[in-house]
Every structure is written in C-alpha cells, then in structure tokens.
Amino acid sequence: MNAIEIEEAISALAEQPFEPQEFPFQFLEAFGNKPTTIKKLKSGASNKSDIGGVLQASNIHIKIAPEGQVAETLADLKASPATTRSRAKFILATDGKEFQAEELASGELVVCDYGKFPDHFGVFLALAGISTIQPIRDNAFDIRATRRLNQLYVELLRHNEDWASEERRPEMNHFMARLIFCFFAEDTSIFNGTGLFTHTVDQMSARDASNTHEVIGSIFIAMNTPTKHDGNLDSRYRKAANLPRWADVFPYVNGGLFSGSTDVPRFTRIARSILINVGNLDWTKINPDIFGSMIQAVADDDERGALGMHYTSVPNILKVLNPLFLDDLREKLVEAGENHRKLLNLRNRIAKIRVFDPACGSGNFLVIAYKEMRAIEAEINERRDEADRRTEIPLTNYRGIEMRDFPAEIARLALIIAEYQCDVTYRGQKEALAEFLPLDAMNWITCNNALRLDWLSICPPTGMGVKHHAEDLFHSPLEQAQIDFENEGGETYICGNPPYLGSQGQSGEQKADLSSVFSNTNANWKGFDYVAGWFKKAADYLEKVEARFAFVSTNSICQGKAVSNLWPVLLQNGLEIFFANQNFKWTNLAAHNAGVIVSIIGLRRVSSQPKYLSSINPDGTEEIRKVSNINAYLTGSQDIYVEAASKPIGEKAKMAFGNMPIDGGHLSFSMSELSALNLADDTKRRLIKRLLGGAEFVRGQQRFCLWLNEETVKEARRFPELKQRLDKVRGFRMVSKRNATADLADTPYRFGWIAQTGREIVTLLPRILSERREYITVGTEPAGTLTTDQAYVLLDAPLWNMALIASRLHIVWIATVCGKLKTDLRYSNTLGWNTFPVPKLTEKNKVDLTRCAEDILLAREAHFPATIADLYDPEKMPTDLRAAHDRNDETLERIYIGRRFKNDTERLEKLFELYTKMMKTKGAA
Incomplete structure (x- = not known):
C-alpha cells in the first residue's frame, strides 16, 4: 500500500x-497487514501482549481503554515489559472517544478526538x-486532499x-486547477468569507446536482x-455579465x-458530495512543496495507480539547489553582516537571479528555490529595517518547461500559492491580500518538449529581449509573440530532475528526441539514458549564456561505456563538474520501495573556484570534501575514460566467456532428464x-550436457534418445539465418563456441550480478566442470585471482566502469577485469590472498547445502563468511595503501590513480 491508500x-x-x-x-489492516497476519493475531498465535491488548512484534502495542482512562492505559502500554521485549515502535490506546498514541523512539505523542486520528x-x-519523510508527517493534509481530488476527477x-477525450482533457485539467485555487482562496481570506466557494456551491446547487455545473460556471x-x-x-x-447576486461577491x-x-x-x-467534502478541508495547510508533485498524478492515467508516490523531498531538492547557488548566497549574507550597502547589493543580485527547470513537472524545484530566496531576502530586509518592504523577486524569474499540460498548470498555481504564503509570512496577511489580486498574467512555465525547444527562447542571455513568453498565466502557445524583458547582469541557474529511462525503455519518439539533440556530435547516443538529452541541451546552453546547471540523474550516465561516449561531448567546450553527490537512493512514498540509485551532478564553465564531492559513508553519514577535480565517474581524480582492453593489465589471469x-x-539435461536415460556410470563419464x-552456480542447480568428440559421438548415436537430440541440434542450426550457426550443423555434437577442454580447474562468476549482494559471487569448480557463456571463467588460474574478484575493491570498480543492466551489475571481462588495476604483488602477497580465498571457500562449505544465493543474501549472510570476506578485504587493501580504505570513494580514487599510472607506463612501453 502507498500513503494515499493508507489514508483512505x-x-x-x-x-x-x-x-x-x-x-x-481493523487499524492494522488499514496499514496493509495481510488476512493471515490478522488471523494469527486474533487467535493469539502471534499476539505478544501481556496486558490484554494486541501486540504485533516490532510494530505496535494496542489496547482498548475503559471509558475516560485512555491516558492511564497508554502509560500501562509504555510500562509493559512485552512492549520493550517485542521492540514495538508505537503504543496506542483509545476508548472510541479519545485517541492517544506515541512513537516510542522519538517520543512524538498524538492526542486527539477519536474521529480526528x-x-x-x-x-x-x-x-x-514506509520510511516516513518529515514533511509528509507534518502535512498529512496534502495526501488527504490529493485522494479526494482524485476521487472527484x-x-x-x-x-x-467527452471531457475524457484527448481534445478536452486539457480543459478538464484546467478546471481542476481552478477548483484548487478556489479551495485555497476561500480558506486564506483571498475571498471575502471563509468557505465562500464551497458554501455557495452547497447552498445554490440542487441536492441532486442537476445545476451544480451552472453554479460553478457562474462563479x-x-x-x-x-x-x-x-x-x-x-x-x-x-452588470454586462448579468451575474446573479450570489456570484457577484466573488473577486476578479x-x-x-x-x-x-x-x-x-x-x-x-x-461528485457534488466529494467536492463539498474537499472544500471543507483546511486548505490553509496546503504545502506547495509536496502538493504539486502529488496532485499531478491525478490527471495522468499512467500514474494514477501510483498516486502519491512521486513526492520529491525538500532535503533532496536542496541537495541540488544549495551547492548550485543557495550556499553562495547564504555565505554572502553572512559576509554582509549589518552592512546596509552590502545587503542592498545582495538584494539587488537576488532580484535578478533566474532559476530554470527544463523538466519542471509540478514545479517542486522552482517553488523551493523561490521560498529559499524569499527567506534570504526577508533576512536582508530585516537587517535593513525594511521588514514590510514588498518583494523584489518576480515570479517571472522562475521558469520551466513541462511536457504535460496539467503538471504545467499545477506548477503555475504552486508558484502563485508560494508567493502568497511568503507574503503572509514576511509582510503580514493584510499586505499580502492587498497585492495578490488580480493575478499577474505573466507566465514562464511553458508546456512543450524540452528536448525539441530552444532554451534560449525561455532564458536568453541577459540584456537581450528575445524569449518565449506565454499569452497569460495559464496558456502558453509556442507561436506567441516575443516580449522584451531585460535582466542585465542577472545570473541563470538550471536545475531539476529530468526523466530517466534506460536506453531499452525509450519510445520511438524519445529515441528521436535524443537523435535531434546529439545529431551534430560523434557520440554513440543510442545507448544513452533519456536524461542525457538534458545534460547535452544544458551544456549547449552554457556555450552561449553565463550560467550553471545541476540535475538529478540516474547514475547510469556515470558508469560503463556511457562515460566515454557521453562525457567528452559534454565537457569538450570548456565545462567542468564542480560538485557532485555520488550514488544515493532517491526514495518515494511506496511501501518497501528501495528507491532508484541516482547522482546529482553540477556543471559550470572551467573555473578556479572550489569543487565539492559528496559521498555516503558506510555508517550512513554524508561526507563533503573539497577536491581539485571531479571526473565523469564522479570521483576526485583526474579526467580519464576507462576503455576496454583485450588482455589483462598486470599479472592477473586471462578471463573469457564460458562455452556457447x-x-x-538439446545438448543439455536436467538431473531428472539425465536419470531417465539410464546410462551406465562409465558411459556417463x-x-x-x-x-x-x-x-546454476548461484542457485546450486544441477545441469549436465553431452560433451563429445569425433570418437565418442559414435558411441552416443547408439542411444536413440541421444541420437534424437543430436539430430535436433543439427536441424536447429541448419535453419538459422546466421551463416556462422548454419555452418555448425555438420558437427551437432560439438558446442558452437568452445572455451575449455573440460580438464581445467574452473574459477567462474556470473555475467549478471545482483545489486543486492555486497560481493561478487565467484567460486571454483573441479576439473571436468564445463561453463556456459552466461558465466565468465578463469582456467587453471592461481587462487589469489579469486581473492581479487571477491573483494570490495573489485565490485566497486565493476559497478563504476561496467555499469548496470536494469538494477543489476553487468560484469565485463574486457572493461572490468582486464582494466582492474592491481599493484605489483609479491610472492607473500599472493600466498596471503590465496589463504583468504581458501577461507572464503571453507566458510561456504561449512554451511552446506546452502546455496550461493542463500549465503550472500545480505540479511542472512553467515557471520563466519562475512568475517572471511572482511579479512580478504583488509589483506588486499593493505597491499594498496597499507590500511583499510575509509569508504568506496577513497577506493575508487586510488583505483583511478593506479589505473592512470599503469596506462601511462603501458603507453611509454
């Protein structure tokens, strides 16, 4: 269940x-507990309460209180040994009239009438x-309002x-934006009289709703x-409009x-009942930071099933905006102190700053940027003794492009609401009301395809009057006449969270979008994520305008082959990465959602100003470091692009695909199929x-195959079942449209590609590696074991090679230079193993690493018959196996730097440093 469903x-x-x-x-069912879970609690099988309540371990302890004794019952729940023993997160007591609950970790207390819980x-x-986000907890209103608006829609x-048709859907969406404004206006004194709109519709429309549309239309x-x-x-x-008396009270x-x-x-x-219900909510609690991104799903058929799950938290948005420009403004505010001249200069600077989001959605980034800028301006005015001064920050400085019409409308509305709320906060409601209506017709949220639109038409170089401007606040035809608007000396900051779709998930139209963006480059753009288009458009924009940009992006553009294909194109015209947040999870409101892994990347023209790199430490804390350079892999290292190598650098063993x-x-068998052949043991051998x-390696599955040569094929053909299989292989290959496959038809007993003799000791690892596992699942198999091309193999390799592959150092390298297939790691022998930089190993180093590999294998063996999948489940990994890996990591990392690395960032930086040196040495040779 998501937050919307739970609220309902x-x-x-x-x-x-x-x-x-x-x-x-019933309370536990409302939070998604399954019927079987409830049944066990009801029967007492899983109810851990020791005071006659209902206790779900690790969750909540609930007790029904005698009337008037709710507080006493809550105290009993808190004192209950079972509450502590079962690690309950919450306690809850109610008598049906009063409701009290406490979150035990934080001490947050809920006390209210029963109907208000x-x-x-x-x-x-x-x-x-669901990992709660504080604004969601504090603004449950936004979720409740969104659900009811969705019901109405x-x-x-x-x-x-007819309103659901493609032609009229924009009109329907515009109608919903009008309603939202009315609900907000009637509860914030913008309309004369609280609840004016809802009360008028309730009074003037018939109970059967036959004239509700006429009443609203008149308003x-x-x-x-x-x-x-x-x-x-x-x-x-x-008078000319012939308005009824009850409608004439509404303002222009x-x-x-x-x-x-x-x-x-x-x-x-x-529908009438729902509308009145929505209007009776307290719309003074609306939070445009959250509401916009939630309400946009109302009008999107594809997103409605995920209603409420697309919220972008304010802290995440500030990870983009703070280093992009807000931190600098706050530093200048500190430097200004009480100096009126410096404060005035800073205020004038802020008034000219343009914030542009070319994938603005419902306007979250623009709203947060506006509110933060207003806060800085208000502090300036306070220090200059001008606290009630009218803002000099125009909404027209907050510009966006959005493909869909409804989010674009909501973005405009969210900015209007944010402006009014800021005016109330910093100047008082009287002043805010006096200047709020009528609304300004200027509009800089454009509904169009950002990858096809010239961004200079939205944000031209300062001092120029060429730009695209919409006719009025809620209409934006592209062919609208240009209007002069100079912003001499102003700064432009581009930001946002553009859509990211893996290269395989793009529509034909989206592929065409990327083609148009990269058409004048030599980039192999067909493998790019869709988000790469925004990076290229922004880089092109910086060629003509003094600006900076920062986007949230899937980390795929900083991994694998995309790095060498994309980043030279982005950085070729004098740009540099000046701040980056390395991989972190961008979560939403869906229960149990792990979140997509993203990075935040900021670019500017080459500058001597500092650069900052943010990373997450193993304990979850954020570390921000000042660095001399940030490369396209988002490490504090020199600019370098790792290219696939045909053979390993250093002493590592050769790695290849398994047999194909x-x-x-038809050449392979399951265990049951092999048994059904009834072959004698010596024949099977x-x-x-x-x-x-x-x-098969990871899951512990048994599989077998025919492995024949010119001599043994004669013996195999004596068995009807085996002969039939060989004939099927021949037939399969003969009909292939691929000439190389058809040529193999004459030798149906042989694999198409053979990497082994079948006599080697095999070290193998899967080609695709689960993102959940902390280590690469590599192992050894005895001579006589064959592998398929779904694994990589080292043949008769010294065991210390396995220690390298099983290390934290190696999985970090693979994740960075090889990239991913969906969310799993995509291993590559040429790009990942052959390039993996290892210092010169002494014989003692090799002996130590061999022992580490043996310890890992022995730890696995101690848990037989557990499979690799079982053993490497991060939540179930045995302590002794984890300890063996930890010893392996310590042994290897001491070879690199004489101690353990602090975090993955330090690991990568050392690896890139060593890779750079090895490439220079190789080039010199």
Missing part, C-alpha cells in the same frame, strides 16, 4: 461505528514499511466521457469579470486562470559433463 483506509475506519474488539485488527496517519506510516470523467465568470475601469471601482462589466482573479471557456463538467450527486552451446537447448552457467 484509515479515514474509512474512523467513519465506521467504533467496535472495541475489532478496532486493533486520520489527521495524524503520517505518524504511523512506518507500520506499512475520476467521478467526473466517468459521467462526462468562474465572476472571477473573470473586472470590477474596475481605468483603475477605479466600476460595476459596468459585472483572471491572470488567465479563469479566462476562456467557463464550461464545467456535469456533476452527479456523488548454440544448440536450441565418457559422454556427459556437469554444466554450469551463472544462474
């Missing part, structure tokens, strides 16, 4: 009659396995099929009809929000070999 279930529970015996189980559902999200479309007409003429109050326009809003068609979809009784059957599956691919 909790709200439904609060509306039901209170049933003391059932409430604990859904307002605090965010506190309990951990019960559903779906209900209206269900009964207004919209009022908000599009001026109340002034030549700056003076004048009723001529309102316009700004494009209520211009154009005032058509309203027809309402059902259910090319047989249609001559004709059959054990066969392993990567999956």
Whole structure:
C-alpha cells in the first residue's frame, strides 16, 4: 500500500461505528497487514501482549481503554515489559472517544478526538514499511486532499466521457486547477468569507446536482469579470455579465486562470458530495512543496495507480539547489553582516537571479528555490529595517518547461500559492491580500518538449529581449509573440530532475528526441539514458549564456561505456563538474520501495573556484570534501575514460566467456532428464559433463550436457534418445539465418563456441550480478566442470585471482566502469577485469590472498547445502563468511595503501590513480 491508500483506509475506519474488539485488527489492516497476519493475531498465535491488548512484534502495542482512562492505559502500554521485549515502535490506546498514541523512539505523542486520528496517519506510516519523510508527517493534509481530488476527477470523467477525450482533457485539467485555487482562496481570506466557494456551491446547487455545473460556471465568470475601469471601482462589466447576486461577491482573479471557456463538467450527486467534502478541508495547510508533485498524478492515467508516490523531498531538492547557488548566497549574507550597502547589493543580485527547470513537472524545484530566496531576502530586509518592504523577486524569474499540460498548470498555481504564503509570512496577511489580486498574467512555465525547444527562447542571455513568453498565466502557445524583458547582469541557474529511462525503455519518439539533440556530435547516443538529452541541451546552453546547471540523474550516465561516449561531448567546450553527490537512493512514498540509485551532478564553465564531492559513508553519514577535480565517474581524480582492453593489465589471469552451446537447448539435461536415460556410470563419464552457467552456480542447480568428440559421438548415436537430440541440434542450426550457426550443423555434437577442454580447474562468476549482494559471487569448480557463456571463467588460474574478484575493491570498480543492466551489475571481462588495476604483488602477497580465498571457500562449505544465493543474501549472510570476506578485504587493501580504505570513494580514487599510472607506463612501453 502507498500513503494515499493508507489514508483512505484509515479515514474509512474512523467513519465506521467504533467496535472495541475489532478496532486493533481493523487499524492494522488499514496499514496493509495481510488476512493471515490478522488471523494469527486474533487467535493469539502471534499476539505478544501481556496486558490484554494486541501486540504485533516490532510494530505496535494496542489496547482498548475503559471509558475516560485512555491516558492511564497508554502509560500501562509504555510500562509493559512485552512492549520493550517485542521492540514495538508505537503504543496506542483509545476508548472510541479519545485517541492517544506515541512513537516510542522519538517520543512524538498524538492526542486527539477519536474521529480526528486520520489527521495524524503520517505518524504511523512506518507500520506499512514506509520510511516516513518529515514533511509528509507534518502535512498529512496534502495526501488527504490529493485522494479526494482524485476521487472527484475520476467521478467526473466517468459521467462526462467527452471531457475524457484527448481534445478536452486539457480543459478538464484546467478546471481542476481552478477548483484548487478556489479551495485555497476561500480558506486564506483571498475571498471575502471563509468557505465562500464551497458554501455557495452547497447552498445554490440542487441536492441532486442537476445545476451544480451552472453554479460553478457562474462563479468562474465572476472571477473573470473586472470590477474596475481605468483603475477605479466600476460595476459596468459585472452588470454586462448579468451575474446573479450570489456570484457577484466573488473577486476578479483572471491572470488567465479563469479566462476562456467557463464550461464545467456535469456533476452527479456523488461528485457534488466529494467536492463539498474537499472544500471543507483546511486548505490553509496546503504545502506547495509536496502538493504539486502529488496532485499531478491525478490527471495522468499512467500514474494514477501510483498516486502519491512521486513526492520529491525538500532535503533532496536542496541537495541540488544549495551547492548550485543557495550556499553562495547564504555565505554572502553572512559576509554582509549589518552592512546596509552590502545587503542592498545582495538584494539587488537576488532580484535578478533566474532559476530554470527544463523538466519542471509540478514545479517542486522552482517553488523551493523561490521560498529559499524569499527567506534570504526577508533576512536582508530585516537587517535593513525594511521588514514590510514588498518583494523584489518576480515570479517571472522562475521558469520551466513541462511536457504535460496539467503538471504545467499545477506548477503555475504552486508558484502563485508560494508567493502568497511568503507574503503572509514576511509582510503580514493584510499586505499580502492587498497585492495578490488580480493575478499577474505573466507566465514562464511553458508546456512543450524540452528536448525539441530552444532554451534560449525561455532564458536568453541577459540584456537581450528575445524569449518565449506565454499569452497569460495559464496558456502558453509556442507561436506567441516575443516580449522584451531585460535582466542585465542577472545570473541563470538550471536545475531539476529530468526523466530517466534506460536506453531499452525509450519510445520511438524519445529515441528521436535524443537523435535531434546529439545529431551534430560523434557520440554513440543510442545507448544513452533519456536524461542525457538534458545534460547535452544544458551544456549547449552554457556555450552561449553565463550560467550553471545541476540535475538529478540516474547514475547510469556515470558508469560503463556511457562515460566515454557521453562525457567528452559534454565537457569538450570548456565545462567542468564542480560538485557532485555520488550514488544515493532517491526514495518515494511506496511501501518497501528501495528507491532508484541516482547522482546529482553540477556543471559550470572551467573555473578556479572550489569543487565539492559528496559521498555516503558506510555508517550512513554524508561526507563533503573539497577536491581539485571531479571526473565523469564522479570521483576526485583526474579526467580519464576507462576503455576496454583485450588482455589483462598486470599479472592477473586471462578471463573469457564460458562455452556457447548454440544448440536450441538439446545438448543439455536436467538431473531428472539425465536419470531417465539410464546410462551406465562409465558411459556417463565418457559422454556427459556437469554444466554450469551463472544462474546454476548461484542457485546450486544441477545441469549436465553431452560433451563429445569425433570418437565418442559414435558411441552416443547408439542411444536413440541421444541420437534424437543430436539430430535436433543439427536441424536447429541448419535453419538459422546466421551463416556462422548454419555452418555448425555438420558437427551437432560439438558446442558452437568452445572455451575449455573440460580438464581445467574452473574459477567462474556470473555475467549478471545482483545489486543486492555486497560481493561478487565467484567460486571454483573441479576439473571436468564445463561453463556456459552466461558465466565468465578463469582456467587453471592461481587462487589469489579469486581473492581479487571477491573483494570490495573489485565490485566497486565493476559497478563504476561496467555499469548496470536494469538494477543489476553487468560484469565485463574486457572493461572490468582486464582494466582492474592491481599493484605489483609479491610472492607473500599472493600466498596471503590465496589463504583468504581458501577461507572464503571453507566458510561456504561449512554451511552446506546452502546455496550461493542463500549465503550472500545480505540479511542472512553467515557471520563466519562475512568475517572471511572482511579479512580478504583488509589483506588486499593493505597491499594498496597499507590500511583499510575509509569508504568506496577513497577506493575508487586510488583505483583511478593506479589505473592512470599503469596506462601511462603501458603507453611509454
């Protein structure tokens, strides 16, 4: 369950009659507990309570209190030894009238009337396995409002099929934006009278909803009809509009929000009820930081199933904005102190800064940037004794491009709401209201394809008046006339979280987008992630404009072959990476969601100013270091691109693919298939070999194959089943359209590609490695074992080679230079093993590493018959096996630097340093 679904279930529970015996189980069901789990609790099989309540281990202890004794019951729950013993996260007591709960780790207390407990559902999200984010806990309103708006949207479309058409969907989305504004305006005194919009619809529309659309339409007409003429109050326009008296009380809003068609979809009784329910929420609690990204899913058919799961946390957004420009502004604020002249200069600078998000979605980055800038400006005004001064930061300095119309509308609305909230905070509600209406028609959120649009039309070089500007706040036709708007001396910062789709997940249109962006380069762009298009557009923009940019990106563009294909193109015209956050998980609100692994990368023109690299330490803390350079692999090392090598550098053994059957599956057998042949043991020894691919090795599966030569094939053909299999191989190869495969038809008893004689001791590892595992799953197999091309092999290699592969150093190198297939590591012998830099090893080094490899193998053997998959599950890895790997890591790392590395960043930097030296030595030779 996601947060939206949980809120819905909790709200439904609060509306039901209170049933003391059932409430604990209903509460747990609302947070996604399965029927089997509830059944065990009800039967007492898993109920650990020692005071007659319901205790779910590691989660919550609940008890129904006698009437009027809720506080006392909560104290009993807290004092219960079972609460401590079972590591409960929460305690909860209620008598159906009062509700009290406590999060034990933080001490956060919830005390409210029983019917109000859904307002605090965010506190309990951990019960559903959701890592809570503080703004979500503090602003449960946004989730509740989003769910109800989604219900309204779906209900209206269900009964207004024409509004669901592609032609009218933008109109429907615009209607929803109008409603959101009305809900906000009626609760924040923008309209005269709290609840004016909702109360008017409730009073003036029929209970059967037959005229609800007409009532709302009249209100919209009022908000599009001026109340002034030549700056003076004048009723001529309102009279001409023939507004009913009850609609005439609504103010003139316009700004494009209520211009154009005032058509309203027809309402059902259910839709009318939902609308009034939504309006009765407290919209003063709206948080545009969160609300925009959640509400955009309402209008997106593809995203509605994941409603509420696309929230980008403010701390994550600030990881982009702070090093991009906000940290510098705050430093200048500290330097200015109480110096009025310096403060004035800083205020003037801030007023000219443009923030541009070319994939703005619902405007999260722009809203946060605006609010942070307003906070700095407010501090300046406070120090200059001008606290109630009107802001000089125009919304027109916050610009975006968004492909879909509804998120673009929400972005515009979110910025308007943010501006009003900031005015109330820093100047007071009276001043905020006096200047809020009518809305300014200027709009810099453009609805278009960012990879096809000239970004200079949105943010031209300062001092130029060539730009793309929309007709009014909520309409943005591309062919609109250009309007002069000079920003001489201003700075431009580009930021955002552009869409990332692996190269395999792109549509034909998206492939065409990348083609258009990279058409004038030699880059092999077909393997690029979609996000690479934004990096190239931004790099091109920096050629013409003094600016900086920083994007959140999938880490795929800083791994594998994409690095040498993409980054020389990005950096060729005098750009450099000036800050980066290395790999971290960008989580959302889905329960048990591990999150996508991303990086944050900032680029600017080459400068002598400092560069900063952020990484996550093993204990989860963030470390920010000042470095002299940041390369495309996001390490503090020289610029270098690792290229595939045909043979290993250093003393390492040669690694190759395993054997390739090319047989249609007819040369191999499962254990049961082999048994069914009833071959004598000596026959099996001559004709059959054990066969392993990567999956068989990891899962402990038994598989076998025919392994024949010109002599033994004659014997094999005496067995009808084996002869039939050889004939099938021949047939499979003969019909192949690939000439090389068809040529193999005459020798159906031989594998298509043979890497072994079958007599070697084999060291093998899978070609695809699970991202979850902390080490590469490498092992050894006795002579006579064959491998498929789904594994890499070293033949008769000294065992110290296995110690290298099994190390933390090696998996970090592979993850960086080889990249991933979806979320798993994609191993490469030429790019990963052959290039892996190892210092010159002494004989003692080799003996020590051999012993480490033996210890790993012995630790595995001690847990027979556990499979590699079992042993390397990070949550179940045996202590002795982990200790053996730890000794291996310490032994190897001491060879590199005389001690253990502090973290993966230090490991990579040493590896790149050593790789650079080895390449120079190789080149000199």
